[in-house]
Structures are given as C-alpha cells and as structure tokens.
Amino acid sequence: MSISYNSEKKIFKLDTSGSTYAFQVFDENYLIHLYYGAKIPDDNLASMYYHGGFASFSPSNEKVETEGFSPDMCPMEYSCEGAGDFRVSALAILNSDGNNVTDVRYTGHKIYNGKPEIKGLPSLYLNSESEAQTLEVYTIDSTTGAKVTLIYTVFENYSAITRSVIVENTSEKTLDIERVYSCCVEFPQMNYNMMHLYGKWYKERSLQVRHLAHGIQSIVSKRGSSSHYHNPFVALADDKATEDFGEVYGFNLVYSSNFSAEIEVDSSNSTRLIMGINPESFGWHLEKDEKFYSPEVVMVYSNEGIGGMSRTFHDLYRNNLIRGYWKNKKRPILINSWEACYFDFDDDKIVSFAERAKEMGIEMLVMDDGWFGERNDDTSSLGDWFVNEKKLKGGLGSLIDRVRALGLKFGIWYEPEMISPESKLYKEHPDWCVHVPNRDKSIARQQYVLDMSRKDVRDNIFDQIYGLLSKYPVDYLKWDFNRNITEAGSALLPPERQKEFFHRFILGTYELMGRITAAFPEMLLENCSGGGGRFDPGMLSFSPQIWCSDNTDPIERLTIQFGSSMCYPDLCMGAHVSACQRTGIDTRANVALWGTFGYELDPNKMSDEDKEAVKSQIHNYHKFYDVIHNGDLYRIISPFENHYRAVWQFVSKDKNKALLTSVVMRRPETQAFFVRLKGLDPLKYYKDEDNGEVYSGALLMNAGLNLTDTDCSDGSSFIKYFTAQ
Ligand code: DGJ
Numbered sequence: 001m002s003i004s005y006n007s008e009k010k011i012f013k014l015d016t017s018g019s020t021y022a023f024q025v026f027d028e029n030y031l032i033h034l035y036y037g038a039k040i041p042d043d044n045l046a047s048m049y050y051h052g053g054f055a056s057f058s059p060s061n062e063k064v065e066t067e068g069f070s071p072d073m074c075p076m077e078y079s080c081e082g083a084g085d086f087r088v089s090a091l092a093i094l095n096s097d098g099n100n101v102t103d104v105r106y107t108g109h110k111i112y113n114g115k116p117e118i119k120g121l122p123s124l125y126l127n128s129e130s131e132a133q134t135l136e137v138y139t140i141d142s143t144t145g146a147k148v149t150l151i152y153t154v155f156e157n158y159s160a161i162t163r164s165v166i167v168e169n170t171s172e173k174t175l176d177i178e179r180v181y182s183c184c185v186e187f188p189q190m191n192y193n194m195m196h197l198y199g200k201w202y203k204e205r206s207l208q209v210r211h212l213a214h215g216i217q218s219i220v221s222k223r224g225s226s227s228h229y230h231n232p233f234v235a236l237a238d239d240k241a242t243e244d245f246g247e248v249y250g251f252n253l254v255y256s257s258n259f260s261a262e263i264e265v266d267s268s269n270s271t272r273l274i275m276g277i278n279p280e281s282f283g284w285h286l287e288k289d290e291k292f293y294s295p296e297v298v299m300v301y302s303n304e305g306i307g308g309m310s311r312t313f314h315d316l317y318r319n320n321l322i323r324g325y326w327k328n329k330k331r332p333i334l335i336n337s338w339e340a341c342y343f344d345f346d347d348d349k350i351v352s353f354a355e356r357a358k359e360m361g362i363e364m365l366v367m368d369d370g371w372f373g374e375r376n377d378d379t380s381s382l383g384d385w386f387v388n389e390k391k392l393k394g395g396l397g398s399l400i401d402r403v404r405a406l407g408l409k410f411g412i413w414y415e416p417e418m419i420s421p422e423s424k425l426y427k428e429h430p431d432w433c434v435h436v437p438n439r440d441k442s443i444a445r446q447q448y449v450l451d452m453s454r455k456d457v458r459d460n461i462f463d464q465i466y467g468l469l470s471k472y473p474v475d476y477l478k479w480d481f482n483r484n485i486t487e488a489g490s491a492l493l494p495p496e497r498q499k500e501f502f503h504r505f506i507l508g509t510y511e512l513m514g515r516i517t518a519a520f521p522e523m524l525l526e527n528c529s530g531g532g533g534r535f536d537p538g539m540l541s542f543s544p545q546i547w548c549s550d551n552t553d554p555i556e557r558l559t560i561q562f563g564s565s566m567c568y569p570d571l572c573m574g575a576h577v578s579a580c581q582r583t584g585i586d587t588r589a590n591v592a593l594w595g596t597f598g599y600e601l602d603p604n605k606m607s608d609e610d611k612e613a614v615k616s617q618i619h620n621y622h623k624f625y626d627v628i629h630n631g632d633l634y635r636i637i638s639p640f641e642n643h644y645r646a647v648w649q650f651v652s653k654d655k656n657k658a659l660l661t662s663v664v665m666r667r668p669e670t671q672a673f674f675v676r677l678k679g680l681d682p683l684k685y686y687k688d689e690d691n692g693e694v695y696s697g698a699l700l701m702n703a704g705l706n707l708t709d710t711d712c713s714d715g716s717s718f719i720k721y722f723t724a725q
Pocket residue numbers: 338368369413480482528529530531547549550
C-alpha cells in the first residue's frame with residue numbers, strides 16, 4: 001500500500017520507492033502539511049508539525065487549541081485566500097456576496113487503486129490498476145458550499161505523485177473561481193535553488209538557476225500556450241545538490257496554456273510552491289452542481305541529484321504519458337521539406353526529395369507548410385485545407401502514390417487552430433477568429449487564431465482534416481501553432497464567462513486533437529509551435545514527439561536539448577540534421593541522434609561525401625536506437641556550465657551498453673581531457689567498439705576515459721560506443 005491513513009493521528013502518508021509525502025487533518029479540520037522528502041518508515045509523523053513562530057500580525061482561529069497555529073504561519077496543505085493566510089494562495093472563490101474569502105476544511109477521504117481521468121484534460125495514465133494508488137481528500141468551504149477535492153495519485157515505482165483539484169458548487173447560488181492551482185507544497189526552509197526553463201523563439205528552454213529569496217518568485221505564461229518563454233517546469237534543488245547528488249523536487253504541469261508557478265519564501269524562511277492555471281487571465285463561473293477540473297501537476301522527488309529527477313521524469317513519461325500506436329514503436333526517419341524549400345515547391349520537387357532520401361535510407365517524406373489553398377508565402381490560406389493543385393499537379397493522391405511507390409511513408413503539415421484573413425474560411429466566417437467587440441485584432445505572422453472554444457469551428461476544421469486524411473494514406477501529421485493569443489474572447493460566451501476563454505480554448509484544442517488521433521490511431525502526430533512553443537506534457541499526451549526548435553544549428557541545439565532533457569525524454573524531442581554550415585554533417589547528426597532524428601535539407605544539393613555520411617548516420621540511428629530511447633540519460637558536461645564542450649551519455653537499463661557523445665563548442669584552452677562516465681556497473685568490463693580497448697566500469701567512472709588526443713576544433717564531435725564483455 002503506497003497510501004496509508006493513520007486514523008488515530010489523522011495523518012495521510014504517501015510513499016513511493018524513494019519518497020514520503022505526509023499531511024494531517026488538524027484541529028478544526030484544517031489540512032496541515034507535514035513532510036515531503038526522502039522515504040521514511042515512521043507511521044506517526046505528528047512531530048513534523050511546525051509553525052513559523054509567533055507574530056502578532058498573523059491571525060489565528062480561536063477554536064484551534066494547538067499552540068502557535070495560524071494559517072499564516074503554518075504549512076497549509078492547500079492554501080486559501082483571505083481567511084488568515086497572507087501568502088500566495090492556491091484557491092480563491094468569489095461568492096455571491098461579492099467577497100472572495102475562501103476557507104476549505106477536511107470532510108472525508110477515499111483511497112483506491114488506480115487513477116481517475118481528468119475530464120477534458122490530458123493526464124498521466126496507468127498501464128494496470130496496480131501501478132498506482134489514489135487518494136481523494138474531500139474538503140468544503142462551508143460558507144459558500146464549494147466542495148474541493150484534492151486528488152493525489154502515487155506512482156510508487158517512480159518517486160512521483162500527481163496532483164489535481166476538482167471544485168464543485170454544491171450550493172444553490174453561483175460561484176466564480178478566481179484561482180485554482182493544482183498543487184500547493186510547503187517546505188520548512190528556503191535553502192533551495194529554483195531551476196526553470198526560459199527562452200524565446202529559436203532559443204527555447206535554457207536552464208536558469210537562482211537561489212530562492214524572500215518574497216515571491218514566479219514563472220508564468222499568459223500567451224494562450226505554454227510558450228517559448230517559460231516552460232511549465234520548475235524544480236527546487238537543495239542548494240548543495242548537484243547533477244548527481246542531493247535532493248531535488250521537480251514539478252511539471254500537464255497543460256498547454258496559461259500557467260503559473262509561484263514560490264514564496266516567507267519571513268520565517270519557509271517556502272511555499274503553487275503551480276497551476278495562471279489566475280491572471282482566468283475565471284470560471286460555476287452554477288449549482290457544476291464542476292471544474294484543474295490540470296494535473298507531476299511532482300518528482302530525487303535524492304540522486306538533478307540527473308535522478310530527470311531520469312524519473314523520462315521513465316514516467318515514456319511509460320505513463322506518451323501513448324498510442326507509436327508509444328513503443330521505432331519512429332521512421334523523416335526528411336522534412338521546410339528548411340529545404342520553404343513555400344517554393346511542386347510535386348516534382350517533393351518527389352525528387354523522396355528519391356534522394358530513399359537512396360540514403362530515409363524512411364518518410366514530410367511535406368511541410370505551403371501545400372494548400374493559395375499558400376505561396378505566409379500571407380494567406382490558413383483555414384483552407386484543400387490541396388493547391390497548381391503546385392501539386394495531379395493532386396495529393398498522385399503525390400502520395402509517387403512517394404509510396406519509392407517505399408517511403410508520407411507526412412503532411414497542418415496548422416488547425418489558425419486562420420488567415422486572406423482565406424475563404426475568413427470570408428465566410430469572419431466571426432470565427434478570436435476577438436473582442438470594438439477592438440482591433442492584433443495580427444501576428446499574418447494570421448489570426450480560430451476560436452477553438454466553439455464546437456462549430458472545431459467541427460469545420462475536423463471535417464476538413466478528416467475529409468483529406470480519410471481519402472489518402474497519410475502516415476504522419478505535423479500540427480503547428482504559430483502565434484500567441486491576443487484580444488482573448490469568444491463571440492459565443494456571455495460576458496460573465498469571457499474570462500473562461502483561454503481555458504476553453506485549450507480544452508477545445510485538446511478535444512480536436514483527441515478526435516483526430518482517435519480517427520487515425522496509427523498516424524504519427526508531431527506537435528510544433530514555431531519550433532518548441534508548446535513543448536509540454538499536455539501536448540505529449542497526444543503526440544509522442546514535439547519539434548524542439550526552429551533552430552537546427554547543432555551548437556545552439558545543445559542548450560535547447562540539455563534544457564529540454566530536464567524533464568522531457570529523448571524520444572519526444574524532434575531533432576533534425578539541417579543544411580546549417582557551422583559544423584560538419586557528422587556533428588549535426590551526433591546532436592540530432594539524441595532526439596527523434598531526421599533530416600531537413602535539400603538532398604539534391606548535397607555532396608556525394610555528405611550523402612555517404614548520411615548512410616552511416618542512419619546505420620548509427622538503428623544501431624543506437626535502443627540504448628538512446630530505452631536507456632538512461634546522464635548529462636556529463638553541460639553547455640550551461642562549460643563554454644567549451646558538451647558531453648552526455650546514454651546507458652541501457654541492464655548497463656551493458658553505453659553511448660557517449662562529446663561536442664566541442666569552442667576550442668578548449670587545454671588539450672588534456674578526461675571524461676568520467678556515469679551509470680555503468682563498476683564491476684563490468686566495457687569494450688570501446690572503436691578501438692577494441694577494454695576498461696572496467698570503475699575505471700571509466702572513477703579515473704575517466706582519456707580523450708586527450710581527440711579533435712578539439714570548433715564544432716567537432718564524436719560518439720563512443722561501449723559494450724559490456
Ligand atoms: C514553424 C515550424 O516550426 C517550422 O518547422 C515550419 O513548419 C513552419 N512553421 C511552417 O510555417
């Protein structure tokens with residue numbers, strides 16, 4: 001049993017293989033947090049109760065007898081607005097009297113095997129009921145009748161817990177949710193580094209590490225997508241923790257729209273973290289008996305440093321988030337037309353790409369943007385999802401036949417949530433785009449956003465996509481999203497529900513994506529948002545891979561891929577070899593091998609030498625697929641810490657195979673170069689498949705591999721493959 005309840009002490013204890021999480025039903029049915037950290041066997045954790053010391057400005061509750069209690073000074077399991085706790089609150093409900101004082105207290109609970117789905121939202125799933133246990137804790141705000149259910153699912157084998165919240169209006173009056181975070185987690189100290197992933201278009205998911213300070217530190221999105229700017233991931237690492245040692249707590253929100261993670265350090269040096277939907281652009285009107293479901297947060301605990309946290313996320317996402325036909329299948333190596341020719345192609349050019357690609361061993365041709373409507377640049381046609389037969393003479397069927405006759409699969413690009421003002425769809429339905437009355441609509445990349453909160457809009461787009469995909473054998477679809485949402489509102493929502501727009505939009509997108517994947521279960525879906533602007537677990541639950549970034553320069557990709565690897569597994573990271581000239585083609589391939597691996601260049605313009613190189617890269621992809629995509633990642637030298645080299649390694653789960661990759665970003669000052677490998681079995685002997693040398697795991701991990709004589713010119717790289725003897 002991973003969840004237990006001590007009915008005498010009223011303590012809930014949630015145990016995973018490596019962690020314990022505990023909280024208590026306290027006086028007056030307040031829920032008080034007790035502990036989150038390394039696994040402890042004790043049943044009675046009441047001694048963990050702490051409070052921040054007396055402060056006359058911190059209100060108390062006269063009915064509570066226990067010394068020192070104040071909602072402002074105690075670790076609250078789910079913090080509420082306006083009833084004595086002045087720190088960041090997870091929940092605020094505006095009641096029909098017009099105030100937002102909120103105060104939920106425990107009423108009961110249920111423990112069961114399995115995990116509930118979250119209505120309308122993506123979430124982690126179980127492969128069998130016995131994989132996880134769930135605790136539902138029922139609370140009520142007795143003044144308003146808001147019933148709030150806190151849901152905890154414990155993945156015992158992964159040191160992971162997911163959390164979400166349901167708010168139900170059990171009163172006769174209406175309620176308005178102002179904020180409902182998915183989790184609140186309390187820590188009795190502040191000695192943590194906050195780690196998060198910031199960025200922008202072309203420079204996604206750089207790692208930022210900063211020590212916690214008094215006050216609130218936060219990361220948010222209010223762009224209508226999880227965004228390039230901040231990823232919905234945050235970790236608190238003990239300030240002495242490193243990549244390989246120490247305590248780290250990781251939090252990742254399974255959501256693709258506006259999010260917020262707030263961390264407050266109070267005057268008693270204790271820390272509170274809340275994570276969920278960004279309340280700034282949110283509101284939800286609840287009529288009697290209606291329920292609101294929050295997205296879920298995945299919480300991972302590691303006492304094996306940052307690397308341990310990442311590997312737990314990777315295993316969990318590979319097994320319990322990514323789903324469907326392609327979950328455990330080897331993905332085809334694709335060639336994408338975008339960087340090769342942008343909008344400038346016709347059927348013959350696409351077929352010529354396929355011919356050359358086939359000669360090199362590439363398995364799928366993806367025709368990117370530009371095949372539909374009148375689209376010859378980015379000024380038109382989004383929403384008109386019919387084939388441009390001026391470009392594709394003979395139509396899509398004939399093109400697909402020609403590509404498939406070569407033995408290649410065929411993939412296509414869509415941007416279903418967008419509409420160009422220059423389109424038939426816009427002329428017919430100008431009110432279908434996101435807008436508010438009496439205000440100009442901001443335009444970005446020459447396009448507006450379709451109102452995905454509307455069923456009629458979604459039905460139209462579904463019918464268009466279904467019409468084409470059910471007629472032709474399409475093996476892959478790239479789902480793009482190339483701008484953020486402004487003037488957020490829907491023509492169909494009444495004024496009191498306009499603040500629901502952003503959440504309704506993403507629910508609509510999820511619904512449409514779900515309909516498409518259900519209709520074409522064997523079609524491989526790749527998400528994309530101008531590169532990696534929606535690189536989040538919500539999207540991962542629909543598409544097993546996401547395009548990491550429009551930046552395909554292998555040196556720039558190092559920070560993008562190292563950052564992404566904080567919580568996202570390798571086999572979801574869309575990575576292609578492009579025509580970028582900064583390094584040779586081998587380094588481009590060595591970096592792309594980390595991800596889904598494909599090509600994005602004009603194969604007609606390649607030298608014979610490069611074409612030969614591609615053949616051997618494809619051989620490597622097949623040879624190393626298992627160790628990379630089913631193995632464990634160890635980051636050895638991070639480009640965020642070292643300006644000269646980046647080094648990483650994959651080790652198979654049985655520790656019999658290891659693949660080491662090293663890339664020189666800038667010629668190092670010294671030539672001497674030893675790399676200490678990680679994750680091997682010290683007692684096993686490993687053969688370097690390049691030169692036949694055999695070393696013990698202990699030598700490779702303690703003394704390190706002597707790489708002094710390797711090429712260290714800018715942009716050079718190598719891979720080394722080791723097999724246990
Ligand atoms: C942005 C994507 O990231 C690119 O790969 C490409 O698909 C373009 N959109 C097409 O417009």
